[in-house]
Amino acid sequence: MAASRLGLRAAGLAPMAASPAARPFSSTSQCARDSNIRKQVGRMYQNVTDQPSPRLQSAKQLQSLSQTNSAAVAMLFPGTFVRPPLSKFPRNAGPFFRFAYDAVKSWGTDIVQSLIVNLSSKPSFFKRALWKPKTALAVLSAKALHRSMSEAIAAGDKNTINKICVTKLAVPLLASIDTRPKSVRYSWELVRYNKTWRYPRVLSRKISPITREPGSPFVRQLVVAIASRQHMVKYDDSAKGQGRIIPGSEKEVDLVENVVITCTVDRNTWAQDEWRIFGTLKPTLAEDWEVEKHLLESLEAEEMSKHKV
Incomplete structure (x- = not known):
C-alpha cells in the first residue's frame, strides 16, 4: 500500500490582482476583496456543474468555515x-x-500578499x-x-x-484504517x-483572512514539493502467514509529492498555531488553469x- 499517497486531491482558484484603475490600494481593502471573491467562488460553483476541472470543487468549502484552528481549516486557497x-x-x-506568465504572476502575487500581511503587522512604521x-x-515542518x-x-x-x-x-484516513484486514x-x-x-522547495505560499469580520484570523497555506524514495511492504500476520511478507507487496518507489500544509495566524497577537497537513496536489495543467x-x-x-464611484 502506498501509504504516503494521501488519496485526496483538492484544488481551487486564487484571487486575481486588483486593476490599477480601481480605487486606491490598501492592505485592508485588498484582504477584504480577496475574502469576498473566495465567498463568491463558492456560490458561483453551485451553478457551474459542467466544468471539467476537479480543482473547482473545493471552492464550495470556502463558505462553511465555522472554526478557526488549523484542524478545521478544510479549504484550499483560490488560485x-x-x-x-x-x-x-x-x-x-x-x-x-x-x-509561463501565469506561473510567474501567481508566484509574484503570493509574495506581495505575504509582504502586505507582514507590513500590516507593524505596530508603527518605524x-x-x-x-x-x-x-x-x-x-522543515512540511518534511516532518x-x-x-x-x-x-x-x-x-x-x-x-x-x-x-x-x-x-x-x-x-481513519476510515480506511478501520476497513483494513x-x-x-x-x-x-x-x-x-x-x-x-532542488527539493524540498516551496511551490505556493498564501495568506489571507478567513472572513471580512474584524479580527478574523488569517489562514496560511504552503505547498512544498518533497522528493523521496520510499519503501512499502505488507505482512501476513494471520496464523497461516506467521508474519511473512505478502508476495508482490514489497515496493521501493521514487516520488515527488506536493504536500499542502496549513495553519492559522491570530490577527491580534500574530501568533501562529501548529502546521497541519491538508493533503497533496497534482501539478496545475494549462487547460484547468484557463477555466x-x-x-x-x-x-x-x-x-x-461594486466599488466604482
Missing part, C-alpha cells in the same frame, strides 16, 4: 498554482508563454513587523509532517493522524530524500464594479 514540469507545459509557443513568515522552518503522517498511516496510529492532519483529511500489517520507510539540490482564471476574472470584474 493555488503548482507549477508542473516543462514536459507538461503546452507545446505551442503562444499557450506556452501565456502559461517598528519591526510582529509577524514573520519563517518559510525555512515551515519547509509528511514523514510522520506516512508512518502513522502504515502503523494505523489514529492519534497521530488526528494530531497532524486537518479534520477533512483525517476522517477518510486485521491480519495484514503495513510498513512504510523513508529510504532517503532525492535531488536534495479557473476566466471564472475568477469574471468574479473580480463583478466585485470591482
Whole structure:
C-alpha cells in the first residue's frame, strides 16, 4: 500500500490582482476583496456543474468555515498554482508563454500578499513587523509532517493522524484504517530524500483572512514539493502467514509529492498555531488553469464594479 499517497486531491482558484484603475490600494481593502471573491467562488460553483476541472470543487468549502484552528481549516486557497514540469507545459509557443506568465504572476502575487500581511503587522512604521513568515522552518515542518503522517498511516496510529492532519483529511484516513484486514500489517520507510539540490522547495505560499469580520484570523497555506524514495511492504500476520511478507507487496518507489500544509495566524497577537497537513496536489495543467482564471476574472470584474464611484 502506498501509504504516503494521501488519496485526496483538492484544488481551487486564487484571487486575481486588483486593476490599477480601481480605487486606491490598501492592505485592508485588498484582504477584504480577496475574502469576498473566495465567498463568491463558492456560490458561483453551485451553478457551474459542467466544468471539467476537479480543482473547482473545493471552492464550495470556502463558505462553511465555522472554526478557526488549523484542524478545521478544510479549504484550499483560490488560485493555488503548482507549477508542473516543462514536459507538461503546452507545446505551442503562444499557450506556452501565456502559461509561463501565469506561473510567474501567481508566484509574484503570493509574495506581495505575504509582504502586505507582514507590513500590516507593524505596530508603527518605524517598528519591526510582529509577524514573520519563517518559510525555512515551515519547509522543515512540511518534511516532518509528511514523514510522520506516512508512518502513522502504515502503523494505523489514529492519534497521530488526528494530531497532524486537518479534520477533512483525517476522517477518510481513519476510515480506511478501520476497513483494513486485521491480519495484514503495513510498513512504510523513508529510504532517503532525492535531488536534495532542488527539493524540498516551496511551490505556493498564501495568506489571507478567513472572513471580512474584524479580527478574523488569517489562514496560511504552503505547498512544498518533497522528493523521496520510499519503501512499502505488507505482512501476513494471520496464523497461516506467521508474519511473512505478502508476495508482490514489497515496493521501493521514487516520488515527488506536493504536500499542502496549513495553519492559522491570530490577527491580534500574530501568533501562529501548529502546521497541519491538508493533503497533496497534482501539478496545475494549462487547460484547468484557463477555466479557473476566466471564472475568477469574471468574479473580480463583478466585485470591482461594486466599488466604482
